[in-house]
Amino acid sequence: MINSLLIANRGEIACRIIRTARQLGIRTVAVYSDADAKAMHVRAADQAVHIGGSQARESYLIGERIIAAAKETGAEAIHPGYGFLSENAEFAQAVIDAGLIWVGPNPDSITAMGLKDAAKERMIAANVPVTPGYLGEDQSPERLQAEADAIGYPVLIKAVAGGGGKGMRRVDAAQHFADALQSCQREAASSFGNTQVLIEKYILSPRHIEVQIFGDRHGNVVHLFERDCSMQRRHQKVIEEAPAPGMSEAARAAVCDAAVKAAKAVNYVGAGTVEFIADASAGLHGDRIWFMEMNTRLQVEHPVTEAITGVDLVEWQLRVASGEPIPLRQDQLSITGHAIEARLYAEDPARGFLPSTGKLEILDFPTNSRVDTGVEAGSVISPYYDPMIAKLIVHGETRDDAIALLRADLSHLTVWPVRTNAGFLFRLLDDADFRRAQLDTGLIERRGEALTIDPLPGAADLTHALYFLEQDPRADTLLITTGLEGFRLNRTPATERAVNVSGERVTFEIDRGPIQSHFQQYRREGDALLVHGGATFRVTPDRTEGGPGGATGDGSILSPMPGRIVSVEVSEGQAVTAGQKLLVLEAMKMEQALTAPFDGVVETLNAVAGAQVQVDTLLVKVSKAD
Ligand code: ADP
Ligand code: ADP
Ligand code: MG
Numbered sequence: 001m002i003n004s005l006l007i008a009n010r011g012e013i014a015c016r017i018i019r020t021a022r023q024l025g026i027r028t029v030a031v032y033s034d035a036d037a038k039a040m041h042v043r044a045a046d047q048a049v050h051i052g053g054s055q056a057r058e059s060y061l062i063g064e065r066i067i068a069a070a071k072e073t074g075a076e077a078i079h080p081g082y083g084f085l086s087e088n089a090e091f092a093q094a095v096i097d098a099g100l101i102w103v104g105p106n107p108d109s110i111t112a113m114g115l116k117d118a119a120k121e122r123m124i125a126a127n128v129p130v131t132p133g134y135l136g137e138d139q140s141p142e143r144l145q146a147e148a149d150a151i152g153y154p155v156l157i158k159a160v161a162g163g164g165g166k167g168m169r170r171v172d173a174a175q176h177f178a179d180a181l182q183s184c185q186r187e188a189a190s191s192f193g194n195t196q197v198l199i200e201k202y203i204l205s206p207r208h209i210e211v212q213i214f215g216d217r218h219g220n221v222v223h224l225f226e227r228d229c230s231m232q233r234r235h236q237k238v239i240e241e242a243p244a245p246g247m248s249e250a251a252r253a254a255v256c257d258a259a260v261k262a263a264k265a266v267n268y269v270g271a272g273t274v275e276f277i278a279d280a281s282a283g284l285h286g287d288r289i290w291f292m293e294m295n296t297r298l299q300v301e302h303p304v305t306e307a308i309t310g311v312d313l314v315e316w317q318l319r320v321a322s323g324e325p326i327p328l329r330q331d332q333l334s335i336t337g338h339a340i341e342a343r344l345y346a347e348d349p350a351r352g353f354l355p356s357t358g359k360l361e362i363l364d365f366p367t368n369s370r371v372d373t374g375v376e377a378g379s380v381i382s383p384y385y386d387p388m389i390a391k392l393i394v395h396g397e398t399r400d401d402a403i404a405l406l407r408a409d410l411s412h413l414t415v416w417p418v419r420t421n422a423g424f425l426f427r428l429l430d431d432a433d434f435r436r437a438q439l440d441t442g443l444i445e446r447r448g449e450a451l452t453i454d455p456l457p458g459a460a461d462l463t464h465a466l467y468f469l470e471q472d473p474r475a476d477t478l479l480i481t482t483g484l485e486g487f488r489l490n491r492t493p494a495t496e497r498a499v500n501v502s503g504e505r506v507t508f509e510i511d512r513g514p515i516q517s518h519f520q521q522y523r524r525e526g527d528a529l530l531v532h533g534g535a536t537f538r539v540t541p542d543r544t545e546g547g548p549g550g551a552t553g554d555g556s557i558l559s560p561m562p563g564r565i566v567s568v569e570v571s572e573g574q575a576v577t578a579g580q581k582l583l584v585l586e587a588m589k590m591e592q593a594l595t596a597p598f599d600g601v602v603e604t605l606n607a608v609a610g611a612q613v614q615v616d617t618l619l620v621k622v623s624k625a626d
Helices: 011-023 040-044 063-073 089-097 107-114 116-125 141-151 174-192 249-265 302-309 313-321 399-410 422-430 443-447 459-469
Strands: 004-007 027-033 047-052 077-079 155-159 168-171 197-201 206-215 221-233 236-242 270-279 289-295 338-345 362-364 370-373 388-396 414-416 477-481 486-490 499-502 505-512 515-521 528-532 535-542 556-558 563-568 581-587 590-595 600-605 618-624
Touching (some): 004 063, 011 027, 011 313, 011 370, 011 388, 027 063, 063 077, 077 313, 116 197, 141 155, 141 174, 141 197, 155 174, 168 174, 206 249, 221 249, 221 302, 221 443, 236 422, 249 289, 270 313, 302 313, 302 388, 338 422, 399 422, 414 528, 422 535, 581 618
Parallel strands (some): 004 077, 027 047
Antiparallel strands (some): 206 221, 270 289, 338 388, 362 414, 370 388, 477 486, 505 515, 515 528, 528 535, 556 618, 581 590
């Protein structure tokens, strides 16, 4: 077994690899960029080496620096994680040439599977069923169009060098082909530096089924069953599960055999994933599942396979890289229960899933899940890397059990003020088709706003929030805000409450059958965070006397809720009298006037008619008249 390992990655996957290495008594070395100087993976490792600037191309993508760091620290092996250099055959070769152990497949296997067209050719030769399509050298638009016409629409144009859901265009009719091809090639050129494309039949009712395989240097290849990753947004996985719901033993045998055949065809060593697309219009059948591509690395969603098989895949990677045989034979592997993983992202579904960066002031993870993360409260989500906060992985006896566990965990997760997709995930778990495993890769897109807009909490939940805030006698209304919207609620009496005090944190929980909400005290006295349906809202008692308006004692007028400025009634330097209208704000389809708190002069004016403002933005400052 190797004694020391450098992890050429960051975030949750670096932490996850370090965890297993530790257990095996392997010394670990982290590498980090400027932005990651204080990152969790740096602290988790025995040693850490700074390798450059915050942009990945200035650090995590510079192979020579990483190899130099391994040499410097005496690390024997390099684990690439996923993303970054993990599927870069030249880097793998450079690691080997430097006399280090590469925790991954032979560079030749990476190359063989690196380009989607060459990989498909190779699979056809190995008798693995592939999606029907055109893989030719002739890339003239005329030829590609003719091939698409012959395949029959809809078709999918794919950049052969594509990955991460990029460089793909679905075309539904011949007249749209030329435009789609151009835009696909433009994206391929800028993302992958390679404009070559292939054309595939677009499978209707598509399900993404993938098989975890493992090979060693002694000629053994086993599979660790399948995962279903059909819950995707823009071709990127959001929820993954294992085993695939509705998979018959016959279909499983067919797809897993095809995966083993694929791995053997490229002399595969280590952990890999063979991805298939299934036509699930009439259930899953072995003869309607086709090879799509192979990912020659550990996959983001590997934990669901670990959950159902009891295997630590990183341990297997390290053993196999050290020259040991695969620890178990095929007949010693079996499936226990059902596992689901949800990817928690720092993004705002209500704003087109825009990444939400900033400091994670509050980050409280639930308890049922295995949480794979590289951040903690106080960490910063930077704009430089993938905005994944964590993966929540649950394991239940049945699929329904697993859904219930994940649902409960999402309803207890508190993240603030960074916006997340937790509410989106929560509603996805509640989707009727998801529940009955009527899965396909288009489900999320079809649901649209039903999944992306967090419904505001209902009266019952707010009643409890009111209780929590009761301690502030000045508050007669509550302000509920999300990143986008806000509304006010009058204080009403309530009849029941549940309190749980632990340390300095007061947690309120109401369990009303399927609906669970919980409240958490926020840093600022009197404010609370209300976690409802996965989404986190802030509840603020309104302390202003005489109605709405966020005036504070020093004459600063803050926006009481997010909204749009309808009109500005004053100008800088103007004298105003108490109660005079300063500006009008529209929020939640209602207009409200913000007024001067006392006689004085408009000292600062930050409001512009038509502008959108966030809650607590300083709009006007009035200074007292002497
Ligand atoms: P998985 O099935 O493991 O999610 P993906 O192909 O989606 O596989 O990619 C895995 C990781 O690699 C993701 O974190 C993704 O952001 C990153 N990644 C994949 N391809 C690219 C790419 N072309 N450029 C940048 N990052 C990529
Ligand atoms: P990437 O390298 O970006 O992961 P893939 O070839 O694995 O690219 O495809 C990504 C996703 O696109 C799949 O998971 C699936 O949802 C969809 N997809 C790919 N090929 C097809 C196809 N022929 N028909 C329908 N959907 C497809
Ligand atoms: Mg893929």
